[in-house]
Amino acid sequence: MRTGTNHLFIPGPTNVPEDVRMAMNVPMQDQRGPDFGAFTLSILADLKKVFRTTTGQVMLFPGSGTGAWEAAITNTLNPGDRVLMARHGQFSTLWAEMATRLGLTVDVIDIAWGAGAPVNEFMRKLAADRKGEIKAVFVTHNETATGVTSDIAAVRRALDDCFHDALLFVDGVSSVGSIDFRMDDWGVDLAVTGSQKGLMCPAGLGILGVSQKAMKASETSTMRRAYFEFRDFKQTVETGYFPYTPPTQILHGMRRALDRINAEGLDNVLARHARLAEGVRRAVAAWGLSPCAEHPSLASNTVTAIRVPDGVDARDVIRIGYERYNTSFGSGLSRLAGKVFRIGHLGDLNEGMCLTAIAVAEMALVEAGADIEFGSGVAAAQAWYAQGRTAEAALR
Numbered sequence: 001m002r003t004g005t006n007h008l009f010i011p012g013p014t015n016v017p018e019d020v021r022m023a024m025n026v027p028m029q030d031q032r033g034p035d036f037g038a039f040t041l042s043i044l045a046d047l048k049k050v051f052r053t054t055t056g057q058v059m060l061f062p063g064s065g066t067g068a069w070e071a072a073i074t075n076t077l078n079p080g081d082r083v084l085m086a087r088h089g090q091f092s093t094l095w096a097e098m099a100t101r102l103g104l105t106v107d108v109i110d111i112a113w114g115a116g117a118p119v120n121e122f123m124r125k126l127a128a129d130r131k132g133e134i135k136a137v138f139v140t141h142n143e144t145a146t147g148v149t150s151d152i153a154a155v156r157r158a159l160d161d162c163f164h165d166a167l168l169f170v171d172g173v174s175s176v177g178s179i180d181f182r183m184d185d186w187g188v189d190l191a192v193t194g195s196q197k198g199l200m201c202p203a204g205l206g207i208l209g210v211s212q213k214a215m216k217a218s219e220t221s222t223m224r225r226a227y228f229e230f231r232d233f234k235q236t237v238e239t240g241y242f243p244y245t246p247p248t249q250i251l252h253g254m255r256r257a258l259d260r261i262n263a264e265g266l267d268n269v270l271a272r273h274a275r276l277a278e279g280v281r282r283a284v285a286a287w288g289l290s291p292c293a294e295h296p297s298l299a300s301n302t303v304t305a306i307r308v309p310d311g312v313d314a315r316d317v318i319r320i321g322y323e324r325y326n327t328s329f330g331s332g333l334s335r336l337a338g339k340v341f342r343i344g345h346l347g348d349l350n351e352g353m354c355l356t357a358i359a360v361a362e363m364a365l366v367e368a369g370a371d372i373e374f375g376s377g378v379a380a381a382q383a384w385y386a387q388g389r390t391a392e393a394a395l396r
């Protein structure tokens, strides 16, 4: 018998706020009814604000981030196209694998899991590509497996400095809505996310930001696609009606989640994520442990991957957290299995919740054999959070 609430500190799916869950508890409705179009259009309009695009278009497909990856590729590229990617974590690895499976020629740069996107190496390859053979550059904005946020503006500068015309694909699955993401300012052509992370909804929607340039590319792209067809979604953009049965419940949840983001203010949402993440990072430092991110400038505001000390198996930390304390942490994926555990700190979250994660992690670490002083991480985070509150109060 498990008592009390389950504490979910995985980096997605994230906690769905009570009012978002309640908003989804609606009867089935007519998706061709007279008011449904305006309802969908309000969601698309508010999602554009979250992507920070006015010139691009947001599209929603039933699916998840992985489906949106596929939609982005198959609508804009051609079989055999050369694309530039980096592998520095499980998600960038999976995206590269998908691109290969779909028949692209993937020019992949392997770097350390914990490093950021290799902007200089991208730049070198783009500069050498005199014939314009590279058709797209793919960047994972926030590598959820390692807790690393990469500099998308720098990749855009690299493209511009080389006068290169390649499309810029950005995986924003664990950044959009929780880490500063600027589709227009950064010239992102295909931005990908899902409903279940910063957007605080259940999984079920793959969400895309599509630039005008990407839309144009989709008109001549010859890759095979059917369900995920941008052209078909144009009708939805114009009328708010879907060419197939949409998941109306999730859309109601999304409407409420966007209302929450609007009420808090996107900038405040991002600042809250930064403040909460810093508390977790200070706890990790107080434990004497290292994040997977190679440099503090790369540290993600949505997830921290923590390297466990030698002799400790991160899988034990996760198991103990789950079995004894009803608390879920993210696991170390693929080659990081056993070496790291992850604290997801995104979505509907506050200081008290982060302190719970830190306190439980301390117990699980100690019980798994780590030499950590009880309360050290909690105290470090408390000191930071209390200071943050004071600083905010002083500003009012």
Ligand code: PLP
Pocket (backbone or CB within 6 Å): 012, 064, 065, 066, 067, 091, 140, 142, 143, 144, 145, 171, 172, 173, 174, 194, 203
């Ligand atoms: N990209 C990143 C950075 C992710 O974190 C994830 C999932 O966690 C994905 C892609 C895959 O998304 P989904 O699980 O929604 O298909």
